[in-house]
Amino acid sequence: MAPPQKILFPPEKICMDWQQRQSAGAGLYNLGNTCFLNSVLQCLTYTPPLANYLLSREHSQLCHQQGFCMMCRMEAHVNKVLHSSDSAIQPWDVVSVLSRIGEHFEPGMPEDARDFLRCTVSAMQTACLSGSSDLDASSQLTTVVQQIFVGFLRSRVTCLSCNMTTNFYQAFLDLSLDIQAASSVTAALENFVKPKQLDGENCFKCSKCDKMVAASKSLTVHHAPRVLTVCLERAEDFTNRKISKVVEYPECLDLRPYTSQAAGEPLLYCLYAVLVHSGDSCNEGHYYCYTKASNGLWYKMDDMSVHYCDIDTVLRQQAYLLFYVRKLQEND
Ligand SMILES: [Zn+2]
Numbered sequence: 479m480a481p482p483q484k485i486l487f488p489p490e491k492i493c494m495d496w497q498q499r500q501s502a503g504a505g506l507y508n509l510g511n512t513c514f515l516n517s518v519l520q521c522l523t524y525t526p527p528l529a530n531y532l533l534s535r536e537h538s539q540l541c542h543q544q545g546f547c548m549m550c551r552m553e554a555h556v557n558k559v560l561h562s563s564d565s566a567i568q569p570w571d572v573v574s575v576l577s578r579i580g581e582h583f584e585p586g587m588p589e590d591a592r593d594f595l596r597c598t599v600s601a602m603q604t605a606c607l608s609g610s611s612d613l614d615a616s617s618q619l620t621t622v623v624q625q626i627f628v629g630f631l632r633s634r635v636t637c638l639s640c641n642m643t644t645n646f647y648q649a650f651l652d653l654s655l656d657i658q659a660a661s662s663v664t665a666a667l668e669n670f671v672k673p674k675q676l677d678g679e680n681c682f683k684c685s686k687c688d689k690m691v692a693a694s695k696s697l698t699v700h701h702a703p704r705v706l707t708v709c710l711e712r713a714e715d716f717t718n719r720k721i722s723k724v725v726e727y728p729e730c731l732d733l734r735p736y737t738s739q740a741a742g743e744p745l746l747y748c749l750y751a752v753l754v755h756s757g758d759s760c761n762e763g764h765y766y767c768y769t770k771a772s773n774g775l776w777y778k779m780d781d782m783s784v785h786y787c788d789i790d791t792v793l794r795q796q797a798y799l800l801f802y803v804r805k806l807q808e809n810d
């Protein structure tokens with residue numbers, strides 16, 4: 479990809495470590511089926527590089543957006559939660575703009591937390607780009623939001639007739655893992671990067687052979703994001719039945735074996751939030767989360783309630799989304 483013409487946010491200004499230390503902030507009142515939204519907002523509030531930026535209020539000082547701006551909304555929300563003396567607040571800053579975050583969101587309706595997360599990050603990215611329309615694609619990747627949350631996958635297709643390889647790159651906001659054949663996140667990641675055969679209907683058009691050929695396709699993480707979100711796919715294909723099994727996940731994850739340069743130094747991530755869906759079906763149930771506050775302690779956040787809990791409890795949940803933050807290494 480061509481180098482960016484403009485750097486919207488200098489990468490060295492992204493602070494991965496908390497700039498202030500405190501115990502957990504306020505809980506969030508449920509405003510009518512808003513647990514999907516409350517749990518996602520709490521996970522975002524305890525995302526260190528995003529929270530550091532929003533707490534600095536740098537965005538709103540420079541924002542010229544007229545009307546709806548998701549970054550201004552998130553900045554207001556995160557500052558309220560972390561600075562409030564009340565035990566819980568009402569998340570109106572976000573609930574009142576639900577249909578601006580995603581047209582399909584209806585007030586009072588239960589929604590999918592992962593969908594809400596994607597729409598929220600995308601609305602924040604749009605806000606970061608406002609005032610800089612007609613930017614080249616590389617420059618659009620230099621917003622603070624993009625640099626925190628977005629990674630790239632490489633899909634490498636190898637023709638089984640002539641061995642020519644072709645690479646494709648795709649941005650990702652979360653790594654979606656199939657858990658049907660895996661009992662742990664690391665096993666699911668191993669399956670994720672395992673080469674898959676393309677044949678029959680899925681044959682590949684090889685430009686060198688100039689015909690449809692059988693091929694092998696392998697996926698790897700090509701650019702590792704600062705914040706890695708992992709989604710454990712709990713909806714069974716076709717039936718949409720919920721897969722309720724326990725899947726183990728580590729507090730510290732080395733992503734290196736699943737990257738395009740699998741042989742390098744460890745690429746370590748620390749768990750800082752776990753979003754849980756409880757209930758027997760994907761279409762109903764309840765969301766809550768566990769997050770690590772800037773004091774290093776874990777809290778269970780279930781709508782308005784916020785309670786201290788230990789790491790063993792955090793690691794034994796029927797997780798839906800896992801949030802990991804890159805651990806700084808000495809040469810970073
Ligand atoms: Zn703004």
Ligand SMILES: [Zn+2]
Binds near residue numbers: 639642684686687691
């Ligand atoms: Zn070929």
